[in-house]
Amino acid sequence: MAQSKITEGNLNAIEIRKRRAQWSRISLSWAIVGTFIFLVWLLFFADIKEDSKDLVNILVGAFVAVLAKSTDYWFKDKDDPEHKESQEAIASN
Numbered sequence: 001m002a003q004s005k006i007t008e009g010n011l012n013a014i015e016i017r018k019r020r021a022q023w024s025r026i027s028l029s030w031a032i033v034g035t036f037i038f039l040v041w042l043l044f045f046a047d048i049k050e051d052s053k054d055l056v057n058i059l060v061g062a063f064v065a066v067l068a069k070s071t072d073y074w075f076k077d078k079d080d081p082e083h084k085e086s087q088e089a090i091a092s093n
Contacts, residue, residue: 014086029070036063 039060
């Protein structure tokens with residue numbers, strides 16, 4: 001398979017996609033944190049029925065795993081595919 005020459009426009013498109021992906025990840029992380037805070041508020045500070053409290057308690061437990069996965073994403077060392085794609089594009093020029 002012939003390798004096509006990477007143009008400045010292609011590099012700009014890669015950078016735009018990287019920025020959009022980063023903002024998507026940040027937005028999703030904030031949504032997860034906001035939902036968790038809301039569930040904790042419901043559990044401890046809202047006046048809800050006992051049956052509903054059990055459900056909220058289960059949801060808080062489930063969101064602990066989601067928060068752990070989100071924290072792992074942001075703070076663990078990882079190989080970013082967008083960064084790798086940029087490096088390969090620059091190296092092929």
